Amino acid sequence: MKVYLDNGATTRLDPRVLAKMRPYLTEKYGNASAINYLGQAAYLDLMEAKKRVAKLLGGEPAGVIFTSGATEANNLIIKGVALANQAKRKKIIISNIEHPCVRESANELARAGFQVEFVPANSEGLVTPEALRKIIDKETILVSVMAVNNEIGTINDIAALAKIAHQYGAYFHTDAAQAIPYLKIDIKKMGIDLLSLSGHKFYGPKGVGVAYIKKGIKVKPLMVGGGQENNLRSGTYNLPGIMGLTFALELAYKERAAYLKRVKALRDYFWQRINQEISGLKINGSMTKRIPANLNVQFTSIEGEAILMDLSHKGICVSTGSACSAANLQASHVLTAIGLSKNLLNSNIRFSFGRFNTKAEINYTIKALKETVKRLRSFSPIK
């Protein structure tokens, strides 16, 4: 049996989304910047897509900038806002559990002479307003805290954090790549100035994302050229991707209630069974303030990459924050940040559930996991 439990890494394209994308690759292939009839048709669809995305996120159509994904959106926003506003202020705050694309953007700014501060997550994996209040000041231009953490699925109180940022006259950005459709994002109500999204995290296509930039915020572009996206992001509009992302976002919110119920039922059933049938397990991060699709589990006395490889051999896809699985041989910065002791850092597996998982797949995974853990523990020197 094949079981995909790595939906936090990427999701399978929904066939309904693919059907909406196909015409933009075959018949409606015009360049949305061209003024011939094919180009104009594409332009109208592009403008419509911005409206639809803005409506779902509670923002303005003009704020919707399509990018190649959340990595580009985060780079554009973090670096672009800092560079365009440096005459005013030069301090940036990000949390210590951000995705590497946010962290590395901030690190690049630090090397360029900006002051970068890290607001720490607590042991539950949450960035609290109190923690932000301790380090923010009137020198801060930008605060960036992710809506949902990619490894442990914990949910931050974005509205409360944005409010604090505004009290100090700073802009608030959130990387919401993992938040769709789990959070009901409302840009205006939540006080979000800048936001990043990625299409492939919610059953849309890869290679397309959104940088939402509120009107009036100065941003220096990463890409220069033809001046697309109000000069913020040059490059031919990726209509197949844009239309796919837009439709995927609509589907995600339209089917939200049933979807949340389904993934939660699968995850809770999975956790209840493995916790009962396998000894020495523990969940990393808050279980209450967490998206229902995520489970991040410690398996004492065995190593994460070995668990992953053993499951992979049985047709099951999961992921791990173990050092052995990382190119830089560093254990997960998120699990480190929430205070896991060093000898537990390499024994964790993320299971991320999704739209296409079935109960039969979960039962198969439970059986396989029990065998995997039993085998690896049988020869572990750690007792």
Place this chain on the structure above:
Amino acid sequence: MALNYSKKTINHFLNPKNIGEMKNPDGYSQIGNMLCGDQLNFFLKVRNGKIKDVKFLSFGCASNIATASLLTEKVKGMTIAEAKKYKWETVVAELGGLPSQKIHCSVMAVEGFRKAIADYEKKQKHSR
């Protein structure tokens, strides 16, 4: 990150040879620890200057298990002198290559095994 293990490495990971504990070993070692993310424990039996049996325990990734498995398979039956010369490069070659970030697993396996031989030799000196 690309992590393409050879078929042979995967086979050793899924069906490791010489795995388990040994009672009253002639030589014993522990290398690495949980803090680094990998650990190996080796157990040796030596008869007439030859490796009669060797076993290991592992807390580690697939290549940690696979490299120790292959190593123990190869050194069994060797004289102590031969076994001491067995190189990590040979482990890598025998497995059909290892991903670059996994080379250290083979180094650790060889070092751990040599440490077990050193333990055996130390005990020999004391018993004489």
